[in-house]
Amino acid sequence: MKILIKGAGDLATGIASRLYGAGHQIMMTDIAVPLTVRRLVAFSRAVYEGEAVVEDMTARLAKNQEEAEEIMEQGDIPVIVDPKAECIQWFQPDVIVDAILAKRNLGTKITDAPFVIGVGPGFTAGEDCNCVVETKRGHTLGNVIWDGSAIPNTGVPGNVGGYSIERLIKASADGVIEPKAVIGDLVRKGQIVAITGGEPVYALMDGIVRGMLQPGVQVTKGLKIGDIDARAKQEHCRTISDKARAIGGGVLDAVCSYEKSRGKYALILLAAGQSVRFGSDKLKAVVEGEAMYESAISRFEAFQGFKSYVVTGKEEITLSAESAGCTVVCNKEPEKGISLSVKLGLTKAIEDADENGTPLRGVLFSVCDQPRLKKSTIQRIINTAFHNPGKIVCAGEGTRNGNPVLWDKRFFDKLLELDGDIGGKKILKENLDSLKIVPVQAGELQDIDRKEDLGTA
CATH class of the missing domain: 3.90.550.10 (Spore Coat Polysaccharide Biosynthesis Protein SpsA; Chain A)
Structure with a gap:
């Protein structure tokens, strides 16, 4: 089936991985300046680098319908800058997956495609989508919800390696980001890992830098610009996460259910x-x-x-x-x-x-x-x-x-x-x-x- 994924961040890329592996034809949309922290495992990187390789998949930037169709014919995944998903008109997807993860619905409707999936909080099955996939870490991660909504956003990041809020690297001031640590670096608590708006940003824990925004991006104070992983495994920086795979599995379950019954x-x-x-x-x-x-x-x-x-x-x-x-x-x-x-x-x-x-x-x-x-x-x-x-x-x-x-x-x-x-x-x-x-x-x-x-x- 033809599947449009709105969003091309690391979780959306995990979803794309499961659907691509099942043989579906995938296209993804994103904004002009993506703010994906785990960018080494995200197809949003194709927006500013032209191409992104994640595990065994390749995504390439498409500027129009003709380029997108050519990329799909070659077996790759097109990423198109299209915040309003206007490409729906010509792509005519069988399924739309809203994986923008904005914690709210930015405009997706249940009538946008024959089958619509909302990922995370902000969607209600039977109102703005056919089903919702849970994104909160824990026992229900990846569950397909056919009636109701995902667990509301708490604002508190999930526990990874014994750490929660400390994992986040946040901008200390409005301005341009200058990373002082790159993805894969081992850092210590108190170390300067970035400069934002001329102000230093300090690590709140020991670990490996698992994510960091690309240099030169305009950020606002308090914005998440990176994260640290206490498990400190290099391969985690370059492979799709367990969370992304679980969410992708839920989306694949829902897609298969629709595909078999339509x-x-x-x-x-x-x-x-x-x-x-x-x-x-x-x-x-x-x-x-x-x-x-x-x-x-x-x-x-x-x-x-x-x-x-x-x-x-x-x-x-x-x-x-x-x-x-x-x-x-x-x-x-x-x-x-x-x-x-x-x-x-x-x-x-x-x-x-x-x-x-x-x-x-x-x-x-x-x-x-x-x-x-x-x-x-x-x-x-x-x-x-x-x-x-x-x-x-x-x-x-x-x-x-x-x-x-x-x-x-x-x-x-x-x-x-x-x-x-x-x-x-x-x-x-x-x-x-x-x-x-x-x-x-x-x-x-x-x-x-x-x-x-x-x-x-």
């Missing part, structure tokens, strides 16, 4: 109901500033790697669905009940998959009247279905199970036999031994059936 499931939104109990068209009812049908369609926009369908007979919903890239399946007879919408959507999804030569493993049905349903819930249902072939996977809250429901292909024939205003509940009850439940947060499955329900949504 295109194998269809998402179908049922939006043709008559809203009898509501008294008017409830799908147009506004919850938190957005019509329910609009929020339901926007949830599907986060899953570009899967074909999405909206079954409706309403013009307004049709226009919204089409603008979001969904295929509209027309149901002009909603009075025949939900079974007709199920059959129309499923039939179209099966036909499209057969035509494309990629038979479906399953189909997920969702409804419009669950305004609190999270994108991350849909993602977790898909993940669960992939790892549990032959099962029915649905969302569950306490003793209640409900939509969305993902049906394995072995239930397609039974779904196509439904009749009247009966959905798949009957089939589900007859196959409880095949049911897998994905737990969700309280209130997430609330249906808006009557106008009074709007007060609690």
